[in-house]
Amino acid sequence: MKKTAWVAGASGLVGGHLMSQLCAHKAYDRVIAFVRSPSDAPWSKHSKTEQWPVDYANLNALQLESKVDDLFCALGTTRKRTPDPVVYRRIDVDYPNDFAQLGLKHNAQFYGAVSAHGASTKSLSGYLKMKGDMESGLQNLHYSRLAIARPGMLKGDRGEFRMLEKFGEVFTDRLPGNYRTIHAQDVAAALIDAANSSSGKLAIMASKTMQGAFSRAQMHDR
Numbered sequence: 001m002k003k004t005a006w007v008a009g010a011s012g013l014v015g016g017h018l019m020s021q022l023c024a025h026k027a028y029d030r031v032i033a034f035v036r037s038p039s040d041a042p043w044s045k046h047s048k049t050e051q052w053p054v055d056y057a058n059l060n061a062l063q064l065e066s067k068v069d070d071l072f073c074a075l076g077t078t079r080k081r082t083p084d085p086v087v088y089r090r091i092d093v094d095y096p097n098d099f100a101q102l103g104l105k106h107n108a109q110f111y112g113a114v115s116a117h118g119a120s121t122k123s124l125s126g127y128l129k130m131k132g133d134m135e136s137g138l139q140n141l142h143y144s145r146l147a148i149a150r151p152g153m154l155k156g157d158r159g160e161f162r163m164l165e166k167f168g169e170v171f172t173d174r175l176p177g178n179y180r181t182i183h184a185q186d187v188a189a190a191l192i193d194a195a196n197s198s199s200g201k202l203a204i205m206a207s208k209t210m211q212g213a214f215s216r217a218q219m220h221d222r
Contacts, residue, residue, distance in 0.1 A: 002029035004067065005195075006108075008056075008099045009074035011039050013156050014114050017188035018072050019043035021217075027196050032068075034099070057090075059098040070110040070195045071103040074188075085126075092130045097137040109144040112191035117152045117178045117207050145201055147194035149187050152207040156184035178207040189213035 005022050009015035010033035022031040023046040032050045033039065043049060054062065056075075073096045082088045100111050119131035135148055190210040194203050 003027050003069035004030040004032065005070045005072060006032050006034060006068050006099075006103065007072045007074070008034045008096070009076065009114075010035060010043075010051075011041070012074050012076065013154060013184045014187050015072075015074035016041055016043065017156070017185045017214075018074060018191065019049065020046075021185070021188050021192055021214075022072070023048045025192060025196075028070075032066075056095045056098070059095070059102050062102065064102075064106060066106060068103055068106045068108045070112070071099065071108050072112045072191055072195075073099055074114045075099070076114065079127075089130055093134045093137065096134050097141075100138055100141050100143070104141060104143070110147070110195045111138065111141075111143045111145075112147040112195055113138060113149070114187060114191070115148050115150050117150045119150055139202065143201075145194075145199065145203075147191055147199070147203040147205060149191055149205045149210060150178075150207060151182045151184075151187045151210065152178050153181045154184050154187070155181045180208070180211070182207050182211055183214070185214040186210050186212060189217045193217060 005028050007015055007018050010019050019031060019033055020043045022028050023043055029048060031048045032052055034054045035051050037053060038051050044051065075091060075095050077088060077091045082091060096113055103111060115131045115135055116128060118128045119135055120128060121132035121136055123129045123132055138146055187210055190205050190213040193213060
């Protein structure tokens, strides 16, 4: 039987690639985007796609008559967009964990989350500490399988120009290992592969291991 996937953060960079790749994947026949407002992105036109408008602040109040197999979370914000530290933490830490708990109520077996290279509950960086706290919360839940992607600086079409990131890419494209920029489509492909492989209960995926994941998936499907 084919699977149902839920995606949080579908309007973002990695989330958009998750939606497109899940719709093209033979293992899934329903791909449901949790959205604040309906999207008209290309993936929204696919026959497998459904969009469910939700209030992330009240996810636990949702009454859904639906079973789900795999959850994918690419929620996140930036200090520029969300200067209030309380709201910033809510989006980056609380919402991903609330989404995971909702999935467990509906028999989900897999949860794939986008974190960041260097994430740690002990980090001196506020951003990396939040990602570490998010990961810690997820690991305390009872998923059969959990995959956490820790990409370096992401690249891809965000639909907006970020000057500092573009300058950063010129430098980080030349760095080795986990510090090298990684395309968002590779992060999405790595998470989908983890959902459909026989990996163990917990998979922490380093940025360097996810490089080229999209091309590998394309080759595998040929």
